[in-house]
Amino acid sequence: MKLLVHISRIFVGAMFVFSGFVKLVDPIGSQYKFEEYFSQSVLDMEYLIPYALAFSIILILAEIMLGIILLLGNKAKITLWSLLVLSTIFLFLTWYSAYYNKVTDCGCFGDAIKLTPWETFYKNVLLIGLILLMLFRAKDIKSIFSVKVSQAITILFFASFLYTTYYVLVHLPIIDFRPYAIGKNITEGMKYKDDGELPKIHDFYLEDAQADLAPEILAKNKVILIIVHSLDKADKNGFKTIKEFADKAIAKGYSVYGASASFTDELLLAKEKYELPFDFLFCDATTLKTMVRANPGIMMLQKGTIIGKWNWPDADKIKLK
Template sequence: MTLTTLLVYISIAALALTGLTYFVFKKKDSLLLSLLQNFSGALFLFSGYVKAVDPLGTAYKMEQYFAEFESTFADTALSFVAPMFPAMAEFSVAFSVFMIVLEIMLGLALIVGAWPKLTSWLFFGIVAFFTVLTGFTFLTGYVPSGVNFFDFGDWGPYAETNMKVTDCGCFGDFLKLEPRTSFFKDIALLVPGFIFLFASKKMHQLFSKGGRRLAVIGIGVASLLYGMSNYVWDIPGQDFRPFKVGTDVATTKQAEMDAAANVTVLGYSMENKSTGERAELTLQEYLDQYASYPEAEWDIEQLKSAPAIEATKISDFELSDDEGNDPTVDLLASSEYTFLIVAYKLKGEVGNWKAGYLEDWKEDIAPVVQAAQAQGHKVAAMTKYNDPTNIADFKQQVGADYPFWTGDDIMLKTIIRSNPGVVLMKDGKIINKWHHSKLPTFDAIAEKELLAKR
């Protein structure tokens, strides 16, 4: 789905709601204002819902933003602000849930007309906040590597590769938007935001005051419980990410790699290292003039066509064992069932492991994987790079006699929204995956997935 298609659907919903408001509820003060209320409310409801499906995804996106802000402010006169962002990152999940619930509540509040003045200010404030956020991210596309955002004189031509945060996360993983697209979307939303501020007294209001408030509070409680069910007690029921159940990781990765290898060089972008002069040449122009752009004096970058298949995190599915080898080659080719325990971060360190986290491994994970090993099935754990001493001690603490492979933490977060979580693979395909607290017994898994008992 594209943003245009989504906005068409939201517009249709807004027109239907406005028809009900006008003809059924007889609220005829301002047809245009009612339409704006319903459109903005429906957009916020949908945006909040798709993020409530996966609150951890929004939290991870916030962590990316916080990291970018920290590095941006670190080398400036405002360096004292930088330490605030790692501290905020520690509460990214709480921020995520709060923002999602607030967005859903505001969406319904606009549609039913609850607390018009407060709702107008909150709507405007959130849109203004995200306009600044997406605007900053979009503008980093003009900031070359090694240049601080606030060194405006050193900005160069826009390049997507300059941005550290490549999508805004506005619609979670359901719809990826480039920061530039999201920035202009947020600017457009400022229009109804301003209108609501000055016309809050004319906004339509449905039902009684008590009914409106009960509906908004009710949807807030429901969205809070729904969001928590998708990361505290279970993994998301709807998976919009590349590693969803049924995905043929081996085939998809090969197809993405082939597409990346078959792109066409369209031209070259050059920047003079001394003067900052920039030039862009077509492939033929560069072949004719390359002697005028020696690499000792120019930074040269190829301009390539878009790959036939867009790369996903599946392209990054690479790991390293304790000898530095990549076990994913054999894993994706294996015709045997393999139980993978995915933990993007081991919580703690030698002598200071979090007790509750160890219990998750010992009580939820260990009985299942031990039974799987007893039946001759393969078991391995995947985590982000850690000191080998830490990994060895952690394995001893949880009684793990299977290998621990290390890889990119963002890739691991994409695979499953549980730490730890379990993924079952066979023939390079994801057969199933579970939150550690919802992991069935081995016998139940064997019966459902037709695992052979040996």
């Protein structure tokens, strides 16, 4: 029994650390998932949407830290009870998503691994079963270090995770699991494979009033896309920096376009107000959020290949050839 408890501790702890880590490098992705759950069509708790980012950060830190503490074997009972509460919440959400077909991807492993709601539900059932086993045999879980060493390790990890969260919010995710990662070619990502599955990139377009300009833009050698998925939610402080960067890019021979899901009239007013030297094209908001975790953000393309992505505060660090 002790061996089974030991294996369960390692498995559950590693699972929570991995799940927390893949979300830690991209907390904005978890924010979007919370917003989806809080929406009217799912849990109908739209009053919580403004707090989605805070919820995502708290959940990520709780998930990864509880996993580490369990692996260390420190404070076993309180850690296991906390994991049980967390897993029970996840169990309800995934059952709700699966049964009512509300959220097709729960985001439990971020964008790293995609599971169906039912797969995620049964994963949570397994985790709860193992946690209950460990609670029943909590006496078999011993700390692998002294109390002071365990506390020091815990504090060190927590501080490093806090800094990582701050860094990726100011800049961009340090690991990108999405189909718009640097080095990916958008045109290739839009092609259908022989297996008939939907391409990883299936909703990319850049429309003006007449047509989709995406094929033309993806064929160009030097392209800058300024991503503003929602003008209302954009950091207005960034538009001065974006204007200065766009002017430099145009002078270097880049074709610069804005991409947004906001209304045309609002975009025209913003263009005039901030003296932006480019026109906006329309694209789906979800696609834009997937492309760059910034608002406004910057994407550099070379014949459809993504060669760089930045949040607007890093615009002055971009090297234009």
